Amino acid sequence: MARRSGEHGHVPVMAARMLDLITPALTADSPDGAGAVFVDGTLGAGGHSELVLTTFPGVHVVAIDRDHNAIASATQRLSDFSDRITYARNRYDEIGEVLAETGHDTYQAGLLDLGVSSMQLDQAERGFAYSVDAPLDMRMNADDPLTAADILNTYGHGELARVLSEYGEERFAGKIASTVLREREVRPFDTSARLVELLYRAIPAATRRTGGHPAKRTFQALRIEVNGEMDSLRRAVPAALDALAVGGRLVVMSYQSLEDRIVKREFTERISSSSPPGLPFDLPGTAPEFAAVTRGAEQADDEEIESNPRSAPVRLRAVERIEISREKR
Numbered sequence: 001m002a003r004r005s006g007e008h009g010h011v012p013v014m015a016a017r018m019l020d021l022i023t024p025a026l027t028a029d030s031p032d033g034a035g036a037v038f039v040d041g042t043l044g045a046g047g048h049s050e051l052v053l054t055t056f057p058g059v060h061v062v063a064i065d066r067d068h069n070a071i072a073s074a075t076q077r078l079s080d081f082s083d084r085i086t087y088a089r090n091r092y093d094e095i096g097e098v099l100a101e102t103g104h105d106t107y108q109a110g111l112l113d114l115g116v117s118s119m120q121l122d123q124a125e126r127g128f129a130y131s132v133d134a135p136l137d138m139r140m141n142a143d144d145p146l147t148a149a150d151i152l153n154t155y156g157h158g159e160l161a162r163v164l165s166e167y168g169e170e171r172f173a174g175k176i177a178s179t180v181l182r183e184r185e186v187r188p189f190d191t192s193a194r195l196v197e198l199l200y201r202a203i204p205a206a207t208r209r210t211g212g213h214p215a216k217r218t219f220q221a222l223r224i225e226v227n228g229e230m231d232s233l234r235r236a237v238p239a240a241l242d243a244l245a246v247g248g249r250l251v252v253m254s255y256q257s258l259e260d261r262i263v264k265r266e267f268t269e270r271i272s273s274s275s276p277p278g279l280p281f282d283l284p285g286t287a288p289e290f291a292a293v294t295r296g297a298e299q300a301d302d303e304e305i306e307s308n309p310r311s312a313p314v315r316l317r318a319v320e321r322i323e324i325s326r327e328k329r
Helices: 015-026 047-055 068-077 079-084 092-101 118-122 148-154 157-168 173-186 192-202 205-210 216-227 229-242 257-270 302-307
Strands: 037-040 060-064 085-088 107-113 244-254 290-292 315-321
Touching: 015 047, 015 107, 015 244, 015 315, 037 047, 037 092, 047 060, 047 079, 047 107, 060 079, 060 092, 068 079, 068 085, 079 085, 092 107, 092 229, 107 229, 148 157, 148 173, 148 216, 157 173, 157 216, 173 192, 192 216, 216 229, 229 244, 229 257, 244 257, 257 290, 257 315
Parallel strands: 037 060, 037 107, 060 085, 107 244
Antiparallel strands: 244 315, 290 315
16 A cells, blocks of 8 residues: 655655646646656655655656665655656756666656755754754765865865855855854864854844844755755756656746746746747747746745645746757657
């Protein structure tokens, strides 16, 4: 019997809405999705894939995650569907290569659920959460060389301030960087509690009272830098769109403004005509290949946020491929 989403302690974000958006693409040729491929580019705990596999008995899932622990956990969770799911330990910007290796030229529906997964946050020893003392690791792939501790202990002031400002939108990036450089001369950083203590000292009390947890932005910035998330995302969205079949749909969920801006920019470019402005029709070869499925970015409703607080910051966007370029025909 298939397990229900949530039995493993991880509730997938905006799962019902995601399912509504991809259903037309998966059932275009068969009500049960026979022959259709769903790409879960950010497998995580496997909740979204489980919902797709349960709802559409004919769909095959290609599940991608760079985190060995995520694949191991999801393999157990989705064991009832082992004949309809293929796992790939890759980054999601390698979607084209993964599809080729699994024998697929295109796919009918896909999901990119960005950022750190709830499973990773819940594993204290990974160092993603600032609420518990843990090694400053933050690697999604344990084989990658760079850790959060490496960044704090080796980056220069300007480089560290840039990371905190750009990826964490931290107003006090320069002050925090100065404090880090001074403190690491006393003793290198190795666990999260010392960093959190530093941030409480570096960030003014008035900001701490109104701006949420003072460590939130710094931890986000370090995680993004450790895992190269923004560079990967800039490659992943075009790669996912290029491999999408005509009539196929891609859903992307972002959890912070920098991610959403990257997604919005790529989607906007793909749904826009490249004909000169003012013409009453599109010139040959300039019509858009994609159409927006959502109006801007959608958010979780109050009911979902109450039952699953991790859905509060999500911004969901979706597009459908309506044409394919002449070069690819």
